[in-house]
Amino acid sequence: MKKTYINGVGCISTQKTFDTVFLEEAVYNQKDTVFTLVKPEYKEYVSPAASRRMAKGVKNGIVASALAMKDSNTEKVDAIITGTGMGCIEDSDRFLKNILDNNEEFLTPTSFIQSTHNTVGAQIALLMQCKGYNFTYVNGVVSFESALLDAKLQIEEEEASSILVGGIDENTDYTMSLYKLAGFVKNDQETPFDVLKETSTGVVYGEGASFFVLENERKESTYAQILDVEIINSLEENEVETEILAFLKTNNLQISDIDAVVLGFNGDAHFDSYYKNLARNTFAQTPQLYYKHLSGEFNTASAFGLWIASKVIQTQEIPNIIKVNSVEKPAYNTILLYNQYKGKNHSFTLLSK
CATH class of the missing domain: 3.40.47.10 (Thiolase/Chalcone synthase)
Known part of the structure; x- marks a missing residue:
């Protein structure tokens, strides 16, 4: 049975996790209830024309996967497996708003097409020209672990030798407003937040994309x-x-x-x-x-x-x-x-x- 190695990583998050060694520029924000993403230079990875039509989750996924591929010195993978909880919620919100604003008439399908959860994996495959196994897990907070488990099993059973695995989620103002109403998000008045000493319910929300190149052989880049x-x-x-x-x-x-x-x-x-x-x-x-x-x-x-x-x-x-x-x-x-x-x-x- 083959072993599974992490040979490359790429991370876009609410911290500076690219073009750095390891969290030397990290900041502990104790004021905000919803963290904003530290954006990379998207135009280095996606053309500006294409970028304008992409939700931020898709762009973050593309950049994080490209960073992981570069880190592992890998040009092609056998499969792409992603995990996401909410998918491309930005486009989902936009499409539902258009339905209401236009009384369900004269709708363009673009936002609907781009709102599906497997959009990120599909876009990465298109850019890489990867025609292999492409699967997206939507299993709540174990979406990423489900993708990881699938990849590990495929490598062990020698169905694939190199797999790109990632977890992606984005947040939007509208979704966060609903989460606040539901009590999922901390109350703004409770600042400063200290995760280890909190006595109230709710959490501080974030977003991000983390990708890993999993392979069946050790390399110089193996983590x-x-x-x-x-x-x-x-x-x-x-x-x-x-x-x-x-x-x-x-x-x-x-x-x-x-x-x-x-x-x-x-x-x-x-x-x-x-x-x-x-x-x-x-x-x-x-x-x-x-x-x-x-x-x-x-x-x-x-x-x-x-x-x-x-x-x-x-x-x-x-x-x-x-x-x-x-x-x-x-x-x-x-x-x-x-x-x-x-x-x-x-x-x-x-x-x-």
Whole structure:
């Protein structure tokens, strides 16, 4: 059975995660409830004429995938697999608004065509002329993990040797206004926000696109090996530790073998207790990292978490801005990522140097 290696990464996020080494320009924004994207120079990757017709999620996906391909020195992949929670919500909003504004008459189909969730994967394939397997997972907060699991299985079974995998989500003013009404987003009056010390519900939202070139061979550009990915729909707080121990045992590991754990703290006091229990007990002697205070929460934020973990293994350094505790290890060779949202859709991802 073939092994799965991360040989290239590309990330567009609410931080400067391109043209940098690793978060040296990161800023912890504690004032805004919705983070805005740090935009790359789109015209370097997409012609201005085409760019004007593209939603920002599509453009971010194209740039992040191009960065990952360049990073891995790969020109062609066998498959493109993407994960997204909300898809191209900007075009969906635009099309629905046009329906209302025009009394359901004289509608142009452009926004509707570009609003489908698989638009990002399709546009990347068109630009790369990739005619292979192209699939998009829309599974809420495990959309990216579903894509990752699919890619890993295909490489293990030798159905593909090189796969581009990504997680993309965008936010819009209208959708965020609905989320605020529903109580999903923090109240503006509660600033400054401190993700690790929050006592209120709701989260700070973000957006972004993170892509990874997965291949069946080690290269000079290799970041890490993906050992295992697991998704569980529902767990009680007291079941998480047992599940993690079983997950590690499957891979012939135990808690002491984990050099760092990346936890999905998002500042929602109702559900961050899942992470706090692990931080206080199971991983008390393990370096703990978090990332959603930099990226914001969104359906595929865990892809940003994987980018963080990959960079830690590659650089063997943990920037202070992502540290939860002060525990350190001499080397970071095995990293566990754990994420959940509102107590549902738990995911575990295991990386090794």
